[in-house]
Amino acid sequence: MLVEEMKQSDKESPVLFYEQQGVVLTAYNYLNKNDFVMVLQTPYQAHIMKEFGNNIVCIDSTFKTTGYDFTLITVMVIDEFGEGYPTGWCLTTREDHHVVHLFFETLKQRIGMINTRWIMTDDADQFYNAWKSTFSDSPHKLLCTWHVDRAWRGAIASKIANAELQCQVYHSLHTLAQETDINTFNTMLLNFEQQLQEHPDTGIFAEYFITYYSARKEQWALCYRRKAGINTNMHVESFHRLLKYVYMKGRINKRVDECIHLLLKIARDKGFECLIKLEKGKVSHRISCIRQRHKSSVELSTDLIQDNGLDLWRVVSSKNPLLYYDVHKEDARCSPNCPLRCTECDICIHQYSCTCPDSLVRLTICKHIHLLIRKLYQNNMYNVHNTSHTITSDAQLKQNETTKILQEMTSLSHQTSSSASHVHKNIATLQSLASHCNDTYILKTVNNFVCRAINIIHMKSPTIMHYTNNTPVTAKIITQNPFHSQRKRPRKSTVKLAKPSSIKKMLIQQSLFVNSEMTSEEKCKQGENAI
Numbered sequence: 001m002l003v004e005e006m007k008q009s010d011k012e013s014p015v016l017f018y019e020q021q022g023v024v025l026t027a028y029n030y031l032n033k034n035d036f037v038m039v040l041q042t043p044y045q046a047h048i049m050k051e052f053g054n055n056i057v058c059i060d061s062t063f064k065t066t067g068y069d070f071t072l073i074t075v076m077v078i079d080e081f082g083e084g085y086p087t088g089w090c091l092t093t094r095e096d097h098h099v100v101h102l103f104f105e106t107l108k109q110r111i112g113m114i115n116t117r118w119i120m121t122d123d124a125d126q127f128y129n130a131w132k133s134t135f136s137d138s139p140h141k142l143l144c145t146w147h148v149d150r151a152w153r154g155a156i157a158s159k160i161a162n163a164e165l166q167c168q169v170y171h172s173l174h175t176l177a178q179e180t181d182i183n184t185f186n187t188m189l190l191n192f193e194q195q196l197q198e199h200p201d202t203g204i205f206a207e208y209f210i211t212y213y214s215a216r217k218e219q220w221a222l223c224y225r226r227k228a229g230i231n232t233n234m235h236v237e238s239f240h241r242l243l244k245y246v247y248m249k250g251r252i253n254k255r256v257d258e259c260i261h262l263l264l265k266i267a268r269d270k271g272f273e274c275l276i277k278l279e280k281g282k283v284s285h286r287i288s289c290i291r292q293r294h295k296s297s298v299e300l301s302t303d304l305i306q307d308n309g310l311d312l313w314r315v316v317s318s319k320n321p322l323l324y325y326d327v328h329k330e331d332a333r334c335s336p337n338c339p340l341r342c343t344e345c346d347i348c349i350h351q352y353s354c355t356c357p358d359s360l361v362r363l364t365i366c367k368h369i370h371l372l373i374r375k376l377y378q379n380n381m382y383n384v385h386n387t388s389h390t391i392t393s394d395a396q397l398k399q400n401e402t403t404k405i406l407q408e409m410t411s412l413s414h415q416t417s418s419s420a421s422h423v424h425k426n427i428a429t430l431q432s433l434a435s436h437c438n439d440t441y442i443l444k445t446v447n448n449f450v451c452r453a454i455n456i457i458h459m460k461s462p463t464i465m466h467y468t469n470n471t472p473v474t475a476k477i478i479t480q481n482p483f484h485s486q487r488k489r490p491r492k493s494t495v496k497l498a499k500p501s502s503i504k505k506m507l508i509q510q511s512l513f514v515n516s517e518m519t520s521e522e523k524c525k526q527g528e529n530a531i
Contacts, residue, residue: 002257003038014042014264017106021093030098036070037099039106040260041088042267046111049087052077053114056229057139058084059127060236061095062243067254071095072243073103076235081277081339082286082363084235085270089263091256097126104134118142118228143219144233145177153497159205169202171500175508180360182223188512189217222361227353229363242266252475277339289364290342290349297370305375315354315368320502325356327372340364345373 006013017039019025024033031037041049055078062072073090090103119139121127128141152173160166172192179185193214196206218224225231244250247262276282306314311329329352341348342365349363352373358366430446437443500508 045087100130175505293367297367302375
């Protein structure tokens with residue numbers, strides 16, 4: 001009934017595809033009678049996906065959104081403020097390649113072709129393969145570094161017995177993953193694999209690492225995601241929390257129509273947030289990071305900067321004088337209304353780049369760039385160009401974006417209130433006719449129908465679906481208390497797998513390069529001290 005009401009509306013329906021349980025669609029022979037598939041996308045979500053879908057796309061699944069074990073697949077893009085924006089949902093019983101491909105194909109019919117540069121999904125390949133076959137492009141697949149790091153920690157703990165050796169291997173892995181130069185990374189990777197294979201206690205872990213991670217180094221190494229602007233899949237994780245703990249209020253939802261209403265509310269509220277950011281501005285997380293880096297640069301001395309000419313500067317690290325970073329001026333002509341900018345330095349993230357992880361991966365204005373701009377201001381070498389014509393064009397684009405958001409809000413409000421307005425009109429007509437009717441039998445009959453209508457509104461609509469559990473609808477998500485033992489056991493001397501310091505990273509990097517220049521006889525003499 002909800003889907004039919006949206007389709008009959010004079011506005012564009014957010015339901016792009018619907019396959020109900022118990023109904024077989026002959027055009028899709030891979031769907032069976034028990035499958036449920038619904039694809040949702042509002043017109044403004046389609047507009048956002050067209051505008052930002054060529055850069056970064058994040059895809060993930062949310063479970064336990066209904067009482068029937070349906071999976072909610074979410075497609076997100078990163079907007080101009082560096083924040084995640086959901087642009088499409090698929091509520092389905094299956095998550096295989098056929099259904100995911102159907103989901104992406106349905107989105108493609110509305111938005112057209114897009115050439116995505118980066119795509120971040122989980123370790124499984126069905127999302128990436130379906131996206132690649134749908135949009136006929138080859139985006140660079142990225143893995144969330146947090147999940148990779150957690151997998152490495154678990155493998156090290158289970159496959160290496162020596163605690164000190166665990167710490168050494170983890171430090172080497174972390175240093176390897178954070179390397180920013182591709183040639184240096186490849187050399188370090190070969191030496192690290194050789195050291196793991198030669199050590200008698202790391203043979204099992206070496207086999208695990210070479211099998212699952214060496215062959216796909218482009219997906220987890222930092223040097224292969226330079227200027228991607230994303231390192232973890234926290235945008236999707238944030239959406240999971242928003243849906244379950246803000247809109248569902250931490251309660252277990254059973255009804256499918258309630259889940260659909262919540263998703264449409266999220267689409268509406270995201271449109272309002274975008275409208276507020278366009279009109280009033282917003283201090284997003286990316287802006288906060290830029291301001292923090294600016295404050296950190298004030299404590300640094302401009303003597304750390306060396307001018308190498310041709311718009312290239314070298315900045316010595318304040319923590320380790322043996323490390324340095326190169327700052328380069330980009331040729332990009334960015335708008336003065338770019339939201340990711342430092343107001344004090346009057347620059348945005350697109351004007352300068354640095355070889356530090358802050359600039360390469362997080363795409364923020366690092367403290368080295370802030371320090372350079374401060375020195376250029378002191379030397380009167382930094383000028384602000386006249387960009388009045390660009391401001392005018394950006395103001396027009398901003399006005400067009402605001403108009404599209406208001407149209408989206410009007411569409412959603414119309415869909416939710418059209419049926420209610422018809423009911424109010426019919427009640428007013430019935431009240432007018434009843435006041436002029438003197439037939440007792442007719443009035444009794446009308447009264448019976450009115451009572452039935454009231455009961456229909458109060459009672460819940462029957463459904464052909466079956467619950468998979470008997471949890472009450474008002475039940476809250478309660479964290480289970482962990483078990484614990486009262487028996488006192490001797491404390492074990494374990495080494496915590498903490499991230500290495502900058503000096504430790506430099507020593508590990510130097511050791512890997514030294515080992516690459518050693519002969520095979522010298523490596524054999526080192527034995528267990530190779531790692």
